[in-house]
Amino acid sequence: MMRLGLGERRRISCTVNGVARSGFAEGRTLLSDFLRHELNLYGTHVGCEHGVCGACTVILDSRLARSCGTLAMQADGAEITTIEGLGDSDREPALREAFSRHGALQCGFCTAGVLLSVKHFLQHNPKPSDGEIRDMLSGHLCRCTGYEGMVRAIAEVAEGQP
Amino acid sequence: MVESVKNWLGQAVPRFEDEALMTGNARFIDDLSPVPGIRHVAILRSPYAHAEIRSIDLAPARELAGVIGAVSGQELMAGLEPLASAVRAPMNYFPMAADKVRYVGEPVALVAAEDRYLAEDAIEAIEVDYEPLGAVVDPIAGQQADAALLHEAVGSNLVHQRTFRYGEPEAAFEAAEHIVRLNWRYPRQSSTPMETYGAIAQFEAAPDRYTIWSNFQGPFILQPLMVRALKIPGNHLRLISAPHSGGSFGIKQGLYPYLVLLAAASRHFGCPLKWIEDRLEHLSASSAAAARADGIEAAFDGNGMLTGLRFANCVDVGAYVRAPEPASVYRMQAASNGSYQVRHIAIENRLVVTNKTPIGLNRGYGGPQFYFGLERAMEVAARRLDLDPAEIRRRNFLPASAFPYDAPGGAVYDAGDYGKGLDMALELTDYPELRARRAAAKAEGRLFGIGLAAGVEPSGSNMAYVTLALTPEERAKAGGRSGGLAAASVSIDPSGSVTVHTDSTPAGQGHATVAAQVAADRLGLEPRDIQVITAIDTQSTAWSLASGNYSNRFAAIEVGAIAESADRIGHKLRRIAGEMLEVAAEDIELAGGRAHVTGAPEQGIALARVAAASHWHPAGLPDDLEPGLDDTTMLSPAVLGAPDEGDRVASAVTFGFLCDLTAVEIDRDTGRIRIDTYVSVHDVGRVLNPIIVEGQIRGGFAHGFGAAMFEDLAYDEAGNFLSGSFADYLCPTAPDLPEVKIGHYETASPQNPLGSKGMGDGSSMLAPAAIANAVADALERDDIELPLTLDRVWRMANELGEGE
Ligand code: FES
Numbered sequence: 001m002m003r004l005g006l007g008e009r010r011r012i013s014c015t016v017n018g019v020a021r022s023g024f025a026e027g028r029t030l031l032s033d034f035l036r037h038e039l040n041l042y043g044t045h046v047g048c049e050h051g052v053c054g055a056c057t058v059i060l061d062s063r064l065a066r067s068c069g070t071l072a073m074q075a076d077g078a079e080i081t082t083i084e085g086l087g088d089s090d091r092e093p094a095l096r097e098a099f100s101r102h103g104a105l106q107c108g109f110c111t112a113g114v115l116l117s118v119k120h121f122l123q124h125n126p127k128p129s130d131g132e133i134r135d136m137l138s139g140h141l142c143r144c145t146g147y148e149g150m151v152r153a154i155a156e157v158a159e160g161q162p
Numbered sequence: 163m164v165e166s167v168k169n170w171l172g173q174a175v176p177r178f179e180d181e182a183l184m185t186g187n188a189r190f191i192d193d194l195s196p197v198p199g200i201r202h203v204a205i206l207r208s209p210y211a212h213a214e215i216r217s218i219d220l221a222p223a224r225e226l227a228g229v230i231g232a233v234s235g236q237e238l239m240a241g242l243e244p245l246a247s248a249v250r251a252p253m254n255y256f257p258m259a260a261d262k263v264r265y266v267g268e269p270v271a272l273v274a275a276e277d278r279y280l281a282e283d284a285i286e287a288i289e290v291d292y293e294p295l296g297a298v299v300d301p302i303a304g305q306q307a308d309a310a311l312l313h314e315a316v317g318s319n320l321v322h323q324r325t326f327r328y329g330e331p332e333a334a335f336e337a338a339e340h341i342v343r344l345n346w347r348y349p350r351q352s353s354t355p356m357e358t359y360g361a362i363a364q365f366e367a368a369p370d371r372y373t374i375w376s377n378f379q380g381p382f383i384l385q386p387l388m389v390r391a392l393k394i395p396g397n398h399l400r401l402i403s404a405p406h407s408g409g410s411f412g413i414k415q416g417l418y419p420y421l422v423l424l425a426a427a428s429r430h431f432g433c434p435l436k437w438i439e440d441r442l443e444h445l446s447a448s449s450a451a452a453a454r455a456d457g458i459e460a461a462f463d464g465n466g467m468l469t470g471l472r473f474a475n476c477v478d479v480g481a482y483v484r485a486p487e488p489a490s491v492y493r494m495q496a497a498s499n500g501s502y503q504v505r506h507i508a509i510e511n512r513l514v515v516t517n518k519t520p521i522g523l524n525r526g527y528g529g530p531q532f533y534f535g536l537e538r539a540m541e542v543a544a545r546r547l548d549l550d551p552a553e554i555r556r557r558n559f560l561p562a563s564a565f566p567y568d569a570p571g572g573a574v575y576d577a578g579d580y581g582k583g584l585d586m587a588l589e590l591t592d593y594p595e596l597r598a599r600r601a602a603a604k605a606e607g608r609l610f611g612i613g614l615a616a617g618v619e620p621s622g623s624n625m626a627y628v629t630l631a632l633t634p635e636e637r638a639k640a641g642g643r644s645g646g647l648a649a650a651s652v653s654i655d656p657s658g659s660v661t662v663h664t665d666s667t668p669a670g671q672g673h674a675t676v677a678a679q680v681a682a683d684r685l686g687l688e689p690r691d692i693q694v695i696t697a698i699d700t701q702s703t704a705w706s707l708a709s710g711n712y713s714n715r716f717a718a719i720e721v722g723a724i725a726e727s728a729d730r731i732g733h734k735l736r737r738i739a740g741e742m743l744e745v746a747a748e749d750i751e752l753a754g755g756r757a758h759v760t761g762a763p764e765q766g767i768a769l770a771r772v773a774a775a776s777h778w779h780p781a782g783l784p785d786d787l788e789p790g791l792d793d794t795t796m797l798s799p800a801v802l803g804a805p806d807e808g809d810r811v812a813s814a815v816t817f818g819f820l821c822d823l824t825a826v827e828i829d830r831d832t833g834r835i836r837i838d839t840y841v842s843v844h845d846v847g848r849v850l851n852p853i854i855v856e857g858q859i860r861g862g863f864a865h866g867f868g869a870a871m872f873e874d875l876a877y878d879e880a881g882n883f884l885s886g887s888f889a890d891y892l893c894p895t896a897p898d899l900p901e902v903k904i905g906h907y908e909t910a911s912p913q914n915p916l917g918s919k920g921m922g923d924g925s926s927m928l929a930p931a932a933i934a935n936a937v938a939d940a941l942e943r944d945d946i947e948l949p950l951t952l953d954r955v956w957r958m959a960n961e962l963g964e965g966e
């Protein structure tokens with residue numbers, strides 16, 4: 001096992017949104033800070049830094065992770081998807097369009113985390129009920145929208161799936 | 163005015179803001195590095211509610227590697243003036259405590275370091291010797307003679323008291339057949355935007371000036387206050403808003419003391435500084451909606467007509483009166499008849515300082531507390547007088563023929579038809595059937611209740627209403643105050659594209675989209691061709707005291723300013739095009755990106771060419787036409803006059819109406835409240851964009867629902883703060899929220915050329931009262947307090963007291 005003293009940094013290499021990236025982190029550096037301030041991927045947001053609000057959600061090796069509750073060290077060698085990596089594949093454009101049409105976002109601060117959760121959720125539960133969608137969203141705090149637009153948009157996109 | 167071919171206003175145009183937000187391309191304050199060499203700040207805060215600071219030892223922090231410096235409040239505040247407010251009692255409010263702390267979380271020292279981690283290490287190394295003092299947590303107990311004093315120079319914790327009289331309230335109460343009295347408490351809450359406060363401050367010397375990037379939302383009436391605290395000319399404090407702000411709901415108003423703090427610290431350390439508030443800091447020490455210990459009395463005649471009102475408002479203001487407080491208790495005063503005809507009103511406002519974070523703007527600002535009193539009293543009266551709660555309101559509503567209506571407190575209600583709103587709510591709930599279900603449930607011994615609340619939504623504030631805190635004589639001495647200025651600019655560049663600037667600093671309300679809709683209609687363009695800048699830069703955009711994002715001012719006032727500038731630009735384009743096409747300007751129509759002769763679309767010319775002419779060939783313009791296409795409007799609605807000698811003031815420009823009707827059933831075994839039905843009906847004037855309007859209504863409801871059910875910034879008896887995380891301060895999640903049916907109807911406002919009214923506070927103001935009314939009806943008792951937690955409701959449902 002490798003030991004780092006206080007203030008010592010180590011190079012972390014990972015694949016982010018399909019691209020090999022690397023940067024430096026201390027032992028205590030949070031993945032959220034590493035993504036934002038070391039890799040300049042500012043689309044990941046921090047709303048509470050204590051694991052409740054879900055704003056910082058990313059996909060880490062095919063699992064959902066709260067990047068504020070994950071150390072950068074834990075992501076060494078991992079594959080990470082952030083909001084910047086949600087592009088033109090699958091149903092992502094449809095999801096964005098539906099979010100917009102249904103007013104599923106206002107300030108958009110919570111939205112990155114929500115969209116990553118939705119991507120992961122629909123992969124595992126392609127035909128969810130409204131109740132299941134609401135349960136999934138319970139991992140995210142949104143203070144702007146009252147969630148209704150999100151539920152409608154997600155249901156609509158899931159509905160439209162083959 | 164030329165009618166556009168296509169009317170973009172009113173259409174569900176998806177927001178132009180969304181794409182950047184959904185691809186990670188929108189920039190918020192913590193994403194910015196506008197200048198090189200930024201260092202990071204951590205703030206050491208008081209762990210005590212009330213204590214003298216005996217000494218602070220900064221040396222251990224300064225010695226740590228990576229630390230630029232550490233500074234105490236005593237040292238840093240010595241160079242500043244206190245931050246002023248409309249309450250004149252001798253309380254010195256500084257952004258950081260110098261010799262005494264008055265709430266848990268009050269800043270006492272500040273560290274700058276190479277990164278935030280190191281800065282946080284360093285504040286932990288600072289040693290502070292405190293002498294704890296007795297704490298004041300209750301605004302009633304805080305007024306007693308033996309209470310600890312927060313501000314010795316005031317000699318009392320009661321720092322402000324004024325009484326008001328509109329009409330003949332004494333006579334109304336003397337003649338009353340029924341008087342309803344209600345005393346109630348309202349808890350502290352917070353709108354908790356998902357993005358916390360953040361700022362980057364840069365000091366530059368010779369001459370001394372400060373530039374601050376932040377997610378401050380205004381009102382910019384606070385800019386002159388900051389200037390005074392920093393002792394500099396106004397143009398030496400440049401405030402720049404971040405391109406995006408992650409929600410606010412008013413609370414980012416409370417950021418301004420930190421801007422002063424960071425400015426002073428940047429000067430002290432000689433480097434630009436960045437501070438991003440963490441969630442604990444936000445919950446414990448940013449701002450809060452006012453807790454209240456109020457009483458209300460309502461006089462009725464034998465027919466259930468409300469003839470008089472007496473409000474005894476007691477505001478738990480926190481440790482300092484931070485401007486624009488005491489505005490929260492004065493915001494509703496001019497409209498203190500709510501939606502009713504009552505003309506005789508007495509008001510007493512008391513402000514009590516307590517050992518808690520200072521209060522400030524939060525969604526609804528004073529509205530939730532006001533309606534909790536008024537609408538609970540109406541509900542109690544309905545039961546006492548054996549009237550249906552809908553019927554008692556209908557009888558008392560202002561009739562549709564009353565508008566514009568001069569309210570007793572001076573508000574001028576622009577337009578409305580309240581009976582129609584109530585009818586719609588009754589229809590959407592199938593009210594007779596709902597009452598039948600209630601009767602059946604009650605017959606079975608189930609705890610089922612119906613609750614109603616109705617009210618007006620003041621929008622677009624008069625900057626002067628807060629001066630009701632001064633006596634008419636004091637006001638006269640202080641000089642005139644009135645108005646609510648909005649600034650907007652419309653320009654067309656040499657290649658013919660249009661840019662709109664607003665002074666509205668939105669935090670997710672879609673102002674850019676609506677501004678583009680407004681301008682597009684008037685210039686015959688597509689909204690997406692128009693670039694809208696909503697961020698303020700006080701050095702390069704037009705702004706004034708009222709600038710900012712609060713009190714629903716965008717759809718009430720700002721849209722009018724955009725329309726006015728767009729119309730002037732449109733007029734100029736028609737003059738130029740008329741010259742080119744050799745017809746009169748009046749015969750030119752702007753549509754589809756072209757200027758053409760009315761009735762002959764083929765005789766036209768691209769708008770871009772017309773615009774280009776004003777830049778490239780000014781000599782060819784009609785003689786009396788100035789070159790260029792750049793127009794700024796600054797307007798203040800005429801209705802927003804100064805308060806008069808009788809303390810009457812037109813406090814806002816537009817008055818929307820809303821009516822919430824709900825039915826709940828309480829599980830006696832668990833105390834759980836099931837929302838059986840929730841209907842919310844709104845008159846927001848002309849709807850400018852239905853996606854945005856619905857989003858505001860649903861979001862406002864979520865805030866009101868959270869406030870009713872579980873939100874509480876709790877303190878214990880010693881003033882310790884108990885709600886420091888989102889696991890303690892509970893906000894509604896998706897499964898918590900019930901289905902809400904929304905009803906819309908429109909009475910157009912005459913206060914702006916578009917007919918829209920401000921909106922956005924919405925049910926955040928009424929849901930607490932409506933749900934409390936339903937719970938009161940289910941439990942058949944009057945002593946309902948918020949939040950309606952499982953524990954509290956279970957106790958009430960089983961007739962148990964606290965602690966049993
Ligand atoms: S920021 Fe990670 S859960 Fe809130």
Ligand code: FES
Nearest residue numbers: 106108110142144
């Ligand atoms: S859109 Fe603002 S918090 Fe969700």
